[in-house]
Amino acid sequence: xxxxxxxxxxxxxxxxxxxxxxxxxxxxxxxxxxxxxxxxxxxxxxxxxxxxxxxxxxxxxxxxxxxxxxxxxxxxxxxxxxxxxxxxxxxxxxxxxxxxxxxxxxxxxxxxxx
Numbered sequence: 001x002x003x004x005x006x007x008x009x010x011x012x013x014x015x016x017x018x019x020x021x022x023x024x025x026x027x028x029x030x031x032x033x034x035x036x037x038x039x040x041x042x043x044x045x046x047x048x049x050x051x052x053x054x055x056x057x058x059x060x061x062x063x064x065x066x067x068x069x070x071x072x073x074x075x076x077x078x079x080x081x082x083x084x085x086x087x088x089x090x091x092x093x094x095x096x097x098x099x100x101x102x103x104x105x106x107x108x109x110x111x112x113x114x
């Protein structure tokens with residue numbers, strides 16, 4: 001029951017849902033997510049931590065960046081089902097569509113100067 005509670009709790013925040021949709025399109029670093037979502041880096045990091053602990057995402061080191069991406073290798077079928085359902089239910093949401101338009105122009109080399 002604890003694992004199930006973690007999974008559903010991870011989906012209980014609109015910014016975490018937005019992050020999942022973005023990461024379903026491409027892997028992103030914290031500063032790219034912060035630029036798209038317009039929330040603080042510490043808040044983005046907290047959301048990523050919750051999603052990672054629930055099993056939705058993984059991270060990979062890439063030089064000076066840590067890239068976050070959907071955990072496509074999860075052995076938990078509920079993770080895959082909920083990700084698919086989230087995409088279906090939010091596909092026409094104006095906030096999500098706006099986020100997906102922003103992902104096209106986000107450039108880590110411009111925004112991640114540190």
